[in-house]
Structures are given as structure tokens and as C-alpha cells.
Amino acid sequence: MLEFAADIEHTDRKTLFAEVILPLAISKNYTYRVPYEQNDAVAIGKRVVVQFGKSKLYTAVVKALGELAPEKYEAKYIIEVLDDKPVVTAKQLEFWEWLADYYMCNIGEVMNAALPAALKLASETKIVLNPEQVDKDTLHDKEFLIVEALEIQPELTVSDIAKLLGQKTVMPILKQMFEKNIINISEEVSERYKPRKKTFITLNPVYNNSENLRELFPILEKRAPKQADALLAYIKLARHQKNITKNELIEESGAGESSIKSLIEKDILFAEERNVSRLHHEEDGEPGNTFDLSVPQAEVLQSIRTQFKEKDVTLLHGVTSSGKTQIYIRLIEEMVLNGRQVLYLLPEIALTTHIIERLRMYFGADIGVYHSRFNDNERVEVWQKVLSGEYKIVLGARSSVFLPFNDLGLIIVDEEHETSYKQYDPAPRYNARDAAVFLANRHAGKVLLGSATPSFESYYNARTHKYGFVELAERFGGVELPVVEVVSIAAETKQKTIQSHFTGVLMDGIKQALENKEQVILFQNRRGYAPILMCKICAYTPKCINCDVSLTYHKSSGKLHCHYCGYREDTPNICPACGSTHLEYKGFGTEKIEDELSVLLPEARIARMDLDTTRSRNSLQSILNNLEEKKIDILVGTQMVAKGLDFSDVTLIGIINADSLLKFPDYRANERGYQLLAQVSGRAGRRGKQGKVVIQTYDIYHRVLKQVIENNYLDLYLTEMEERRNFAYPPFYRIINLDIKHKNPDVLSNQATYIAARLREHFGERVIGPEPPLVSRIRNYYIQSIMLKFEKDGISIVKAKSVLRDVITQFQTTKLSTGSIIQPDVDPY
DNA sequence: AGCACGCCGACT
DNA sequence: GTCGGCGTGCTC
Numbered sequence: 001m002l003e004f005a006a007d008i009e010h011t012d013r014k015t016l017f018a019e020v021i022l023p024l025a026i027s028k029n030y031t032y033r034v035p036y037e038q039n040d041a042v043a044i045g046k047r048v049v050v051q052f053g054k055s056k057l058y059t060a061v062v063k064a065l066g067e068l069a070p071e072k073y074e075a076k077y078i079i080e081v082l083d084d085k086p087v088v089t090a091k092q093l094e095f096w097e098w099l100a101d102y103y104m105c106n107i108g109e110v111m112n113a114a115l116p117a118a119l120k121l122a123s124e125t126k127i128v129l130n131p132e133q134v135d136k137d138t139l140h141d142k143e144f145l146i147v148e149a150l151e152i153q154p155e156l157t158v159s160d161i162a163k164l165l166g167q168k169t170v171m172p173i174l175k176q177m178f179e180k181n182i183i184n185i186s187e188e189v190s191e192r193y194k195p196r197k198k199t200f201i202t203l204n205p206v207y208n209n210s211e212n213l214r215e216l217f218p219i220l221e222k223r224a225p226k227q228a229d230a231l232l233a234y235i236k237l238a239r240h241q242k243n244i245t246k247n248e249l250i251e252e253s254g255a256g257e258s259s260i261k262s263l264i265e266k267d268i269l270f271a272e273e274r275n276v277s278r279l280h281h282e283e284d285g286e287p288g289n290t291f292d293l294s295v296p297q298a299e300v301l302q303s304i305r306t307q308f309k310e311k312d313v314t315l316l317h318g319v320t321s322s323g324k325t326q327i328y329i330r331l332i333e334e335m336v337l338n339g340r341q342v343l344y345l346l347p348e349i350a351l352t353t354h355i356i357e358r359l360r361m362y363f364g365a366d367i368g369v370y371h372s373r374f375n376d377n378e379r380v381e382v383w384q385k386v387l388s389g390e391y392k393i394v395l396g397a398r399s400s401v402f403l404p405f406n407d408l409g410l411i412i413v414d415e416e417h418e419t420s421y422k423q424y425d426p427a428p429r430y431n432a433r434d435a436a437v438f439l440a441n442r443h444a445g446k447v448l449l450g451s452a453t454p455s456f457e458s459y460y461n462a463r464t465h466k467y468g469f470v471e472l473a474e475r476f477g478g479v480e481l482p483v484v485e486v487v488s489i490a491a492e493t494k495q496k497t498i499q500s501h502f503t504g505v506l507m508d509g510i511k512q513a514l515e516n517k518e519q520v521i522l523f524q525n526r527r528g529y530a531p532i533l534m535c536k537i538c539a540y541t542p543k544c545i546n547c548d549v550s551l552t553y554h555k556s557s558g559k560l561h562c563h564y565c566g567y568r569e570d571t572p573n574i575c576p577a578c579g580s581t582h583l584e585y586k587g588f589g590t591e592k593i594e595d596e597l598s599v600l601l602p603e604a605r606i607a608r609m610d611l612d613t614t615r616s617r618n619s620l621q622s623i624l625n626n627l628e629e630k631k632i633d634i635l636v637g638t639q640m641v642a643k644g645l646d647f648s649d650v651t652l653i654g655i656i657n658a659d660s661l662l663k664f665p666d667y668r669a670n671e672r673g674y675q676l677l678a679q680v681s682g683r684a685g686r687r688g689k690q691g692k693v694v695i696q697t698y699d700i701y702h703r704v705l706k707q708v709i710e711n712n713y714l715d716l717y718l719t720e721m722e723e724r725r726n727f728a729y730p731p732f733y734r735i736i737n738l739d740i741k742h743k744n745p746d747v748l749s750n751q752a753t754y755i756a757a758r759l760r761e762h763f764g765e766r767v768i769g770p771e772p773p774l775v776s777r778i779r780n781y782y783i784q785s786i787m788l789k790f791e792k793d794g795i796s797i798v799k800a801k802s803v804l805r806d807v808i809t810q811f812q813t814t815k816l817s818t819g820s821i822i823q824p825d826v827d828p829y
Numbered sequence: 830a831g832c833a834c835g836c837c838g839a840c841t
Numbered sequence: 842g843t844c845g846g847c848g849t850g851c852t853c
């Protein structure tokens with residue numbers, strides 16, 4: 001009735017309808033009606049609270065506004081407009097749409113990945129006890145349990161109750177209890193972002209007159225000496241700093257909170273609560289530190305500028321330690337002077353305090369940092385500062401492509417080949433590098449891709465002149481490239497010069513380095529102690545109950561770990577299959593290398609760097625600090641040592657077994673193997689001391705090893721390209737991967753075959769799979785892959801995607817489809 | 830993603 | 842008989 005009345009009163013006013021994006025994996029957008037009084041408040045890009053479904057409330061983003069009422073249904077009202085100003089820009093909405101289309105997911109999923117969680121409040125169903133006392137005797141067992149739990153903890157969620165009762169469907173019970181007035185069910189939304197507040201203290205301006213102050217002191221000293229102390233402390237602090245917080249004052253004066261409170265009550269001091277930033281800010285930092293580029297660097301910089309005149313994307317191929325960062329800094333400087341924004345993308349692991357400090361030295365507080373170790377509130381603050389234009393420069397990982405830039409002049413993608421730019425599991429399965437190319441284009445900005453070992457896609461694009469190309473072949477400051485030596489494990493085993501996993505050559509190198517007080521890095525591409533535990537009698541090996549992969553023994557925990565899902569179990573003493581006690585560890589990981597090395601070299605200070613030792617927030621940083629401060633002689637690590645060290649001063653690098661690096665089960669094995677070897681090797685050497693790399697292998701004549709020794713990336717590229725052309729792989733071919741998931745392997749197999757058959761109707765031989773050996777089990781789901789290949793000049797990827805979309809839609813409405821999830825994944829083109 | 834509804838097998 | 846699991850469809 002009220003609504004009706006409102007209608008009549010405002011007939012002269014427009015009725016607005018808003019199309020909104022909901023943060024859910026649903027394929028449509030929904031339209032809500034704007035209450036009249038909010039007509040001026042709604043705008044595209046603002047967040048609104050809407051009810052979706054029976055009771056849930058969600059934060060949605062307004063995508064479009066219109067006056068046309070939907071014909072087929074009655075639109076619900078928008079409950080609330082959350083923002084004064086849009087938090088999402090028009091350019092971002094365009095970007096979201098492109099991502100959803102390109103990576104074949106829903107725009108809601110993109111929104112989910114893009115917005116920091118604190119901006120996406122959703123209601124939670126809270127179960128609370130009805131205040132009226134209930135007669136417990138009338139309750140069923142389950143109802144009794146719930147009531148008891150609520151007496152201890154007044155608020156429970158639906159999933160809490162499901163856990164409590166040990167059953168999956170609890171809604172019917174809760175509904176019944178609600179009808180019997182035992183409980184209340186409420187939907188609560190709360191803003192999750194809370195500004196951080198601090199109390200600042202200022203002196204009543206009356207006392208800025210020193211005479212007044214002088215009069216005040218004797219009175220205070222006599223009656224309240226503590227307060228006099230506090231006041232003195234304030235005056236002392238005020239000499240050096242503008243803003244004084246209450247806590248600082250308490251600390252400085254040694255007076256308690258009560259004395260300060262009294263001073264405030266006497267109007268001698270004023271207290272004021274202000275919002276403060278959680279983000280790092282240097283108090284009056286000294287930006288603008290200068291440096292000079294070397295001649296080759298300056299030439300490269302000039303050449304990048306020239307390329308940018310014609311090309312939107314330029315690839316910088318620069319060997320490790322060639323000083324790419326300094327070139328980036330110059331380019332960033334120029335862009336900021338033009339008043340435009342810059343995004344500097346780095347793989348997560350490379351975002352250490354070292355690189356952040358280095359950039360802050362040049363750019364002061366204008367630089368924002370955005371990565372996954374930030375909590376939600378910190379992310380929202382970065383988001384807002386990018387939106388307001390306060391941050392001209394953002395240094396961030398993959399997800400920072402989602403920040404609300406206004407005018408992005410340049411995106412730098414450092415270590416462009418890194419696979420961590422690609423998000424795999426939840427949709428959108430995007431590659432930040434490729435997304436950056438689109439994003440920059442929309443802002444009429446440029447992209448600089450930088451790498452010592454570019455991905456073949458980018459290299460191909462550069463060689464075919466789609467991208468600009470600049471090379472920097474010299475290391476900065478006259479540092480020589482390291483000497484690489486390949487050592488045969490087989491030969492040394494025969495000669496018995498090998499000790500556990502260390503060849504004589506490597507061992508001599510290590511001892512020499514220790515004698516010279518130099519540091520060593522040993523690289524082993526596997527964490528844990530041993531990847532396989534096997535019964536010598538019956539060959540039984542413990543496997544993960546979820547994933548069907550062999551469990552890795554970890555000595556530090558004494559347990560068997562699954563490296564896919566994190567499942568752990570106790571290490572058996574006797575074989576669970578045959579009861580024998582002859583269990584054997586097969587293979588070796590970083591833990592074992594560290595262990596054996598400490599026996600062979602008891603006096604050396606050995607540390608380990610892998611996922612297990614860097615899990616907590618600061619442990620990576622502390623390992624890096626110890627390395628820099630020379631508290632570590634030998635660092636044993638996984639890929640991380642190749643990627644996380646930006647400044648090391650190490651003279652010897654040992655690769656324990658190169659074979660495992662060159663035998664990835666996919667067509668990019670050689671590319672990845674080379675990249676990793678080159679990256680690890682690149683850490684060796686410093687000014688005035690040539691580094692050395694020892695590669696241990698069974699396969700000393702492997703083509704890639706030769707290419708690594710000769711530092712000949714072009715040769716690797718050309719030979720690999722030839723193979724890819726023959727086997728129809730990218731970049732000559734485009735690929736869409738389709739993963740099908742199901743709990744039941746037989747159903748999965750049927751469905752995969754069915755889908756492949758449907759796809760073959762359209763694409764014939766271009767459809768590969770489902771490949772039976774590819775059935776893998778992760779987190780209780782079986783997965784099977786189907787690959788779609790397209791000749792570069794054959795069917796366009798747009799057509800391919802539209803057909804795929806059809807097949808998927810059809811498949812999802814077919815009876816066959818029970819429970820399966822389809823994940824299309826588009827190769828980077 | 831939730832949530833409701835309906836069907837079907839495994840128990841009091 | 843009914844409880845709870847699972848599949849299916851819908852949400853502006």
C-alpha cells in the first residue's frame with residue numbers, strides 16, 4: 001500500500017531500473033527497481049544491496065540504468081545504495097566484460113575476483129534463540145542440541161548447525177523451529193571495511209602563548225605532578241612532529257591514560273579521532289634518489305621509446321642482472337610526469353620488501369603496493385587511493401590489474417614468462433599479462449613486457465613484429481655471465497666419486513666457496529624428504545585418499561603429505577598391505593638434501609627455502625635477510641630460489657638433478673626447463689667475481705643443457721618452434737582447454753566422450769581427447785581434459801568459443817550432465 | 830552460489 | 842513409513 005501511495009505522489013518522476021552484476025556464478029544479470037528517493041543516488045559503478053532469491057542479500061554493482069520496466073516479471077527494489085561515488089569505473093566494467101567473454105566465465109565470477117572482499121558484503125543467515133523461554137522437555141533430540149549450543153554461543157550460522165548435527169540438510173529443521181517460535185532467523189549485512197582510527201592530541205591554542213603556559217605549570221606541578229609530566233612530554237614531542245597520537249604521548253610521558261584524560265577534561269589538551277591509513281607511509285620520505293644509466297641501458301631506453309611510437313606492446317629481452325629495473329624506473333618517471341598512472345606487475349614471490357623499498361626510494365609515498373599478503377582492509381585502502389588518483393604508481397601481483405585506474409599510461413609486466421600470472425582454479429582463469437595488454441589498450445596506454453627468458457608467445461609476437469622488440473644482452477656494471485659446467489651423475493657414480501647426491505665436482509665447488517667465505521645455492525625441484533614411500537616386499541606405496549597421488553614423506557612433521565590437497569597422515573611403520581617392515585624411501589627432496597649436506601659439512605650454516613619454510617607471513621623475508629647478512633652459507637631450495645632472490649651475492653649454484661626439470665609432461669617442458677635453469681644460474685656471480693653453475697644430470701647431452709651453457713635462447717626458440725609447428729601447438733595453433741569434473745569416474749568418462757563427440761561435429765580433427773591417461777583425481781573429483789586446437793588462420797577463436805558455448809549450454813540442460821562442472825580455459829591469444 | 834522441491838534408497 | 846541424500850531448476 002505504501003508503495004502505491006508513493007507511486008501517485010511522484011508520478012512526475014522517472015521510474016528507474018538498474019541492471020546489476022551479482023557476485024555469483026550465474027549467467028545473467030538481474031534488473032532491480034530503484035526507489036524514487038534513490039533516483040539521484042544510484043549511478044553506474046556504485047554498489048547496491050539487493051535481495052536475490054528467497055532471503056539472501058548481496059552486494060551488487062550497477063552496470064546499467066534504464067527506464068524500461070521488465071515485461072516478464074516484477075522487479076524487486078534495490079534495498080540500499082552503498083556508495084556516494086562509484087567504486088567501479090566504466091573502464092573496469094568494460095574490462096570485466098572482456099574477461100568474462102575471453103575466459104568464458106560469468107561476469108559475476110570476474111566481479112568476485114576483482115573486488116576486495118571487504119567491498120562485497122553479503123548477508124549471513126544467523127540463527128539466534130527466541131528470547132521467550134522455551135520448555136525444553138517438548139524438544140526433539142536435534143532441537144535440544146541446537147538450543148543448548150545457542151545458549152553457549154548466541155549466534156550460529158547454518159553451516160555451524162550442519163556441523164553440529166553432522167548432517168547436510170538442516171533447513172527443514174530450522175524452519176520448523178522457527179515456526180514453533182524457538183529460534184529466530186535473521187539476515188545480517190555489515191560493512192566489513194572499517195577505517196582505522198587513532199586519537200590525536202593537540203594543545204589548546206590558548207597555551208600557544210608561552211605566558212599562559214608558564215602560569216599553568218606551577219599549579220599543575222603542585223596538584224597533579226603526573227599531569228605536568230604529561231604536558232611537558234607533549235611540548236617536547238611537538239617540537240619534532242606535527243601529529244601526536246594519544247598512545248605516543250602515553251609512552252613518551254610515562255603518565256597513565258588517566259592523567260591525559262584529566263588534561264583533556266580541563267581543556268588544556270584537545271583530543272580528536274581521525275581516520276588514518278593502514279598503509280606504509282614514509283614521514284617526509286626523500287624521493288628522487290638519482291642514478292645514471294649505463295650506455296647500453298640508455299640506448300635500450302631510447303629504443304623502447306621509439307618502439308612505443310609505433311607499437312602498443314614492446315618486449316624487453318634482457319639477461320638477468322642487466323639492470324632492467326632502472327630502465328623501468330625511468331619510464332615510470334616519464335609517465336608520472338605526464339600525469340598518467342603506471343602499473344608495475346610482478347609475480348607474487350618477487351614482491352619482497354627489497355624491491356618495494358627500492359621503488360619507494362625513487363617515488364616516495366605515491367606508490368601503492370597490492371598483493372595477496374595484504375588483508376582486506378589494506379586492499380580497500382589501496383583501491384580507494386588508486387580510484388582517487390592519489391596513487392600514481394601501483395606495484396602489484398596478478399590481481400592488481402583489477403584496480404580502478406583512471407588513466408593508465410603504462411603497464412610493466414616484469415618476468416613476463418612467469419606462469420604465476422595465470423590464475424588456474426577459481427574462474428576467471430585469466431592471465432594477468434594478457435589482460436594487461438587489453439587493459440592498456442582501453443586506456444590508450446603502453447605495455448612493456450620484460451624477461452630474460454620470454455615466453456614463446458611473446459617472443460613469437462615480437463619476432464613477427466606484432467610487438468616491438470628490444471634486447472639488452474649485457475649484464476649491468478660489467479658483471480660476467482657465470483661459467484656453466486655439466487656433470488654426469490652416472491659417470492661419477494661409476495667412479496664412486498659421488499657422495500649421496502653430491503658429485504665430486506659440486507662438493508669441491510662448495511668447499512672452495514665456503515673457504516672463500518662465499519655463499520652457495522643448491523636447487524632441488526621438490527620439497528619434502530622423499531616423494532615416495534614404498535614397501536620393498538610388495539611394492540605398496542601410500543597414496544592420497546583424495547587425489548590418488550603418491551604421498552611425500554616430510555621429516556620435519558614425521559608425516560606423509562599430499563602436495564595437491566594438503567592431506568596428511570601418519571607414516572606407517574609396517575606395510576599396510578603385506579605387514580612387512582621393509583619400507584623404503586624413494587627419491588629425494590629439499591629436506592633430504594639439507595639433511596645429508598649437514599652430515600657431510602657439519603660446520604656449514606645451511607638453510608632451506610621452499611613452500612614449507614616460507615608459509616608464514618614473515619618467514620620468507622627473514623630467510624632473505626639472513627642470506628643478505630651472510631648468516632647463511634648454503635641455501636637449499638625449490639623454484640623459489642630462482643624467483644624470490646633479487647639481490648643475492650652467491651658465487652656457486654648447484655643443480656642437484658636437472659633431469660626432473662626437463663621432463664615436465666607437456667609440450668612446454670623444454671621452454672620451462674630452460675627458463676628455470678637460466679633463472680637459477682642467473683643468481684650466480686657478482687661484481688668482480690664470476691659465478692659458477694654446476695648442473696648435475698644423467699643426460700649430459702640434452703639439447704637444452706647445451707643451449708643453457710651457450711646462453712642461446714634464440715636457438716632454443718627456433719628448435720622448439722619447429723616441433724610445435726609439427727605437433728600443432730601454440731603459437732602456431734590456438735588452444736582451448738576444457739576440463740570436465742565429476743565424482744564418479746565412469747560418469748565422467750561418458751560425459752567427456754559425449755562432449756568430445758559433439759565438438760567433433762563442428763571441429764573434426766581439431767578436437768583432441770578426452771585422453772584416458774589424463775584422468776586425474778584432485779580433491780575427490782576426477783578430471784578429464786579435452787583440448788581444442790585451431791590453426792592460426794583456420795577457424796577464428798571467436799567462432800570456436802561461440803560453438804563451445806552452445807555445446808556447454810546444451811550439455812548443462814541434458815539429463816547426462818548431473819553434477820559435472822566445466823571449466824573452459826583459453827590459451828593466451 | 831544458495832535454497833526449495835521432488836524422487837528414491839536405507840533406516841527406526 | 843519417514844529421514845536424509847542427491848539431482849534439478851530458479852533467483853530480477
